[in-house]
Amino acid sequence: MHALIVISHPEPASLTHGVAAQVAEGVSLSGNSFEIADLAAEAFDPRFTAADLAVHRRKAPPPADVAAEQERLDRADALVLVYPVYWWSMPGLLKGWIDRVFSNGWAFDFSPESKLVKQLGDLRVHLVALAGSDARTYARHGYLGAMKTQIDHGIFDYCGARVVTSELLLESETQDPAAHLAAARAIGRGLFDASRRGEVTDTA
Numbered sequence: 001m002h003a004l005i006v007i008s009h010p011e012p013a014s015l016t017h018g019v020a021a022q023v024a025e026g027v028s029l030s031g032n033s034f035e036i037a038d039l040a041a042e043a044f045d046p047r048f049t050a051a052d053l054a055v056h057r058r059k060a061p062p063p064a065d066v067a068a069e070q071e072r073l074d075r076a077d078a079l080v081l082v083y084p085v086y087w088w089s090m091p092g093l094l095k096g097w098i099d100r101v102f103s104n105g106w107a108f109d110f111s112p113e114s115k116l117v118k119q120l121g122d123l124r125v126h127l128v129a130l131a132g133s134d135a136r137t138y139a140r141h142g143y144l145g146a147m148k149t150q151i152d153h154g155i156f157d158y159c160g161a162r163v164v165t166s167e168l169l170l171e172s173e174t175q176d177p178a179a180h181l182a183a184a185r186a187i188g189r190g191l192f193d194a195s196r197r198g199e200v201t202d203t204a
């Protein structure tokens with residue numbers, strides 16, 4: 001089985017990159033393969049342009065950079081997103097990747113004349129988000145529920161992809177990173193076990 005691990009962080013030495021490396025190591029240890037998509041290093045352009053709108057309206061094929069990302073996803077059995085929480089959501093770079101790559105005609109099929117067809121039923125998704133705040137803050141303000149509604153359900157369920165793991169690695173700026181790195185490795189090791197069993201884990 002093959003995983004596409006998408007990282008959205010500008011610094012290679014960041015905890016986010018360290019967590020992604022541990023996920024990758026865990027995938028390798030489980031005897032599976034992975035590919036890294038480092039959106040910042042690869043200079044993915046997250047700006048949604050008129051060309052992307054033409055794709056949405058089914059008037060043009062995807063631009064080359066979007067088609068290349070869709071091909072990477074087509075090769076993957078599992079998608080792992082590793083990102084820091086920015087303003088109780090994902091970073092703009094990653095949101096732009098979703099906006100552009102999860103396009104009408106590829107991720108879903110929608111036209112005013114027909115019903116929505118979800119097209120990513122075979123894709124298993126694992127969300128690994130680093131967060132500076134603590135669990136109480138997420139619970140008190142409903143941020144965790146808001147993120148799950150918007151990301152897990154609003155994006156991935158809309159396309160038919162199943163979110164198998166949805167993990168928040170909390171207090172990332174104040175806690176010893178060792179626990180988060182170990183958790184990331186465990187997620188990598190169990191990536192395809194969890195997918196096969198269809199379990200949804202959520203420790204936050």
Ligand SMILES: Cc1cc2nc3c(=O)[nH]c(=O)nc-3n(C[C@H](O)[C@H](O)[C@H](O)COP(=O)(O)O)c2cc1C
Nearest residue numbers: 014015016084085086087088130131132133172173
């Ligand atoms: C622009 C910005 C916005 C942030 N917003 C949030 C937030 O809404 N909630 C949160 O828990 N942490 C927030 N943080 C903290 C980061 O999620 C946290 O520091 C994370 O560990 C950053 O990843 P890194 O350690 O790999 O740099 C924010 C950080 C930045 C830079």
